[in-house]
Amino acid sequence: MPLPGPAVVPEPISPDPPGSTPRPLLTQSWLDLAFLHWAADPADVAPLLPAGCVPDTLDGVTYVGLVAFRMHRVGWLRLPGVPYLGSFPETNVRLYTVDGEGRRGVVFRSLDASRLLPVAIGRSVFRLPYMWSRMTVSRDGDVLTYTGSRRLPGPRGASSRITLRVGEPVAEPTGSEHFVTARWGMPTTLLGRPVHLPNTHPRWPLHRAELLKCEEDLVAAAGLAAPVGEPASVLYSPGVPVRFGRPARRQA
Incomplete structure (x- = not known):
């Protein structure tokens, strides 16, 4: 049975952004990212x-992603990024x-972050499902550990603990690796209007990684x-x- 929705030809999967953002709405850095993905039935999603x-x-197939990282210096327009409130695990x-x-694009089912003010702005302005959580990112040589425990709005106590060992650089990512990492926007709402929020960044520097531990219930908590x-x-x-560029109108 065909899935409901727009019968359009998707844009090509590309490791490079389709354009530039000369007047960004938001600037930030994403650091020390762990990408975990499981295959899923499109009908379930x-x-x-x-x-x-x-x-x-x-x-x-489609994929469900669990992505842990450090947000660094979120900034508005061309202002410099904020060192404390704009830097946090997510x-x-x-x-x-x-x-x-x-x-x-990417649709977020949940975004756990450790700074309350960015959580409040993300929920109120962009209608994103941000959650306020206790979180840490630690590193011991080539082993990184990401932990989180949700505070508000819930389910309170939903948590994750991911530990991985960084491996060799990926010389040429596969098609599926580009598929789950090279994403150049997200559908969301802004002031009640459906929009597409584009983003640009350099091509991902990717590494193979060995998953040492993954204990989480964030995926189930996200429905x-x-x-x-x-x-x-x-x-x-x-x-x-x-x-992040200026939002573009999106058909709902």
């Missing part, structure tokens, strides 16, 4: 997406979409089936600087 979007698929549960214009078995993909990146 479709009801969780915004109106006007369908699951993005590769070889008949862990996201995310899905992959195509909208009515064929734009590939998805709890992951079964090992992830289909585990990657690490030291990070990239990111620029």
